Amino acid sequence: MSLLQVEGLTVRFGGAAALDALDLEVPEGAFVALLGGSGSGKSTLLRTIAGFVAPAAGRILLGGVDLAPLPPERRPLHMMFQSYALFPHMSVADNVGYGLRRAGAATAERIRRVGAALEMVGLEAFARRRPAALSGGQQQRVALARALILRPRLLLLDEPLGALDAALRERTGAELRALQRATGSAFLMVTHDQAEALALADRVAVLEQGRVIQQGTPRELWDRPATRFVAGFLGAANIIEGVALADGGVDCPALPATLRPAVPHGKPPGSPVALALRAERIGFGDEGLPAVVTEATYRGGASLLTLRTSGGAVLRALWPEASGPAPEHAVTLSWEPSALVPLA
Amino acid sequence: MIGRALLWLVLTFGVATPLALVAAIALGEAAEGIPPVRFPWNGGAATDSLVLIATDPFYVGALLSSLEVAALTAAACVALAFPMALGIVRARPGPRIWLLAAVMLPFWTGFLPRMGAWIGLFRDSGWINGVLVEFGLPAQQMLYTDAAMLVGMVHAYLPFAVLPLFGVLLRLDPRLEEAAADLGAGPVARLVTVVLPQAAPGIAAAFLLVFIPAAGEYVIPELLGPPSATLVGRVVVQEFFQNRDWPVAAALSLGLLVVLLPPLWLYQRLGTQG
Incomplete structure (x- = not known):
């Protein structure tokens, strides 16, 4: 049985549904990321679980x-606030x-555990300081220690890395992950950063308009996005529109080509089908679909190319070296059938 | 910056000049004539008045009971204003503006009519006694008691306590209370460990904003208080108008100022900290 079960949770602000019959499970000791844009309801979900928002329906x-x-x-759960709320x-x-x-812990016990918690986040030397005298990263660790000291089975984290700068974010994320493993608490983390969610979490749930539209391991989400929104949110995926053929292929006049995804799309012939194709899964060779480079952006060790096919489709692909073909240059594109993911 | 400049302007022209005049009178001698005082530069230099108000039990007692009444008033105002301010802050923005306006409403009505209303309520044949008698209870002597005076003082000064508390509570981050709740603090623990400590500067400001003017209050003790309530404000008026002893009146005013300096200094320190 899962540690946390959210069933049919609905929250309304005024008339609008912030959460719409949302279902979610967090297994014991797991690190689950809630990924969504602003207004997707992800912070509302945390606040509802913590008890600050009363749901209209659901359990x-x-x-x-x-x-x-x-x-x-x-x-019996604790929350780490976005602004830390120290x-x-x-x-x-x-x-x-x-x-x-x-909780009424004895003084000696409290001193010992506070010392241990501060040591856990490397802030023993700062015990007597006021929060205002700490840097953003240090404040974040105080908030984490404050929430973890009671050894909750479930810790809710609202954008825990959101207020940190890019360099600190990566290191702190790794520390967060290590702390989660060390304490064994389940973490339910809200984030709008797909890289953060994919890097830290065991499971990712993607929220859109108050509903979980897909959940799975980071790998599953990356390789098999269920909807256009998920494919777009996880970044750098091309979405190719086409029409289902009777033999399971997809006719894509914009390329133009007939595509054969490894996973059946299951649509009746003649109905529209959308396929996701990640930029890094597009290869360059001698055989395949001809295209012209329209733009090349340097991406530190690789180039992100924007390409136009003869049918007029615009695709993005990753050239694996820093110096890629210049604009106006003609290339030939190919990909494995498994790279094509039918979307719902 | 502008606030500080304005403060200095007021201090120089509104406070320093009159204060120098009061000091000059306090150091003079009572005399027949208009004005009934001989100034130090006219050969009337004397410290008799200052010594008198610092040693005579009547004048020292007046200063002390003024401080006592002011402290009671300020404490009662803060005790009433804190839940009021908390309620206003926690109201939704729509009702909030009206609740705040209701607190300010007394400022828009005359002070004397409001005191007159209290007299009408408290006097022997007043409304409160009317209700008591109606229910078969004995009528009470209420007007010209310490209690009536305190009620009038609290009524008059309450808005001065609500406003600074409203300000400090409005700036309080609601996330802090949520964090406290999340860590196991019930409503009372949240109030004691999070709200009150954070509101402390506002509580001190509210207390002093009431305490300082209340210490020199003259009208309310005169209208509602007992004759025995010889507070500084009343004694100053008696010395000035009835005894025509301007030096003693001026010395008492200075005496009040001196005993109010420590709290003023404290208020200033709180202001620069906040």
Whole structure:
């Protein structure tokens, strides 16, 4: 049984549904990322699980127990806020020890565990400082220590890396992942950054308009996006429109070519089919589809080419070397049948 | 910056000049004539008045009871204003503006009519006694008591306490309370460990904003208080108009200023910190 089960959760703000009969499961000890754009409802989902937003319908079960009757302070899970929400009038140690104090832990026990928690995030030397005297990355780690010190079975993280700069984000992400493994707590992390979600999480759930439209391992999402939105959100995928043929092929006049995806699209003949083709799965050779380079963008060790086929389709492909063909240059494109992913 | 410049302007022309005049009178001698004082530069230099108000039990007592009444007023105002301000801050933005307007409403109506209304409520044949008698209870002497005076003081100064508290509570990040709740703090623990400490500068500001003017209050004790409430404001008026002893009146005013300096200094420090 999953640690967290969200069933048919609906939240309305005014008349609009922020969450629309949403289903989600978080297994024990897993790292799940909720990926979505702004307004997709991902932060609302976290706030509803934490108890700050009352759902209009649906259930939230943690370890099989319905959380509905419990106010936030009695829910056995903790949240790390996007802005960290550190108490500015308390020292770092008092911030971290706040939950233990509320739980009535003995002073000696509290001091020991606060020390251990600060050591875990490498902030032993900052115990007596005020949060305002710390850098953004240090504040983030205080917030993490404060939420993890109570050893929750489930930790909710709202854009935990969102306020950090790019260099720090990568390192902190790896630390987050290591902490998750070390503590064994399940993490449910909200992010709008697909690279972050794919790199850190065991499972990724993609949210659109208050619904989970696809969930799976990062690999599954990357290789088999279910919808145009997922394919687009995960980045750098071409979407090729075509018409289903009786033999399972797809006629794509914009290329022009007849494509044969390795996975059957299952559509009746004559109906429209959309296929995703990732930029890095397009190869360059002597045989295949002719195209002309219209634009080349340097991408650090590779070039992202924008190409136009003779049928007028615009495709993006990754040239594996820094110096690729210049605009106006003619190339020939090919790909494996398995690179073509039919979309819902 | 502009606020500070304006403050200095007011201090120089609105405070320093009158204060120098008061000091000059306090250091002079009472005399027959108009004005009834001989200034130090006319050979009337004396510290008698200052010594008198610092040593005579009557004047020292007036200063102390003024501070006591002001402290009680300020404490009661803060105690009432805190839940009011919290309620206004937590109201939705639509109702919030009207609740705030209701707090400000007394400023738009005359001060004396409002005191007159309290007299009408408190006096022996007033409305409150009317209701008591209606229910078969004995009528109470309420007007010209310490309680009536305190009610009038709290009524008059309450808005001064609500506004700074409203300001500080409005700026409080609601995420902090959510974080406290998330870490296991119930409503009372959230109030004590998160809201109150963060509102502390506002509480101090509200207290002092009431305490400082209330210490020199004259009209309310005069209208609602007992004759025994010899507060500084009343004594100053008596000395000035009835005894025509301007030096003692001026010395008392200076005495009040001196005892209010520490809280003023404290308020200034809180202001620069916040």
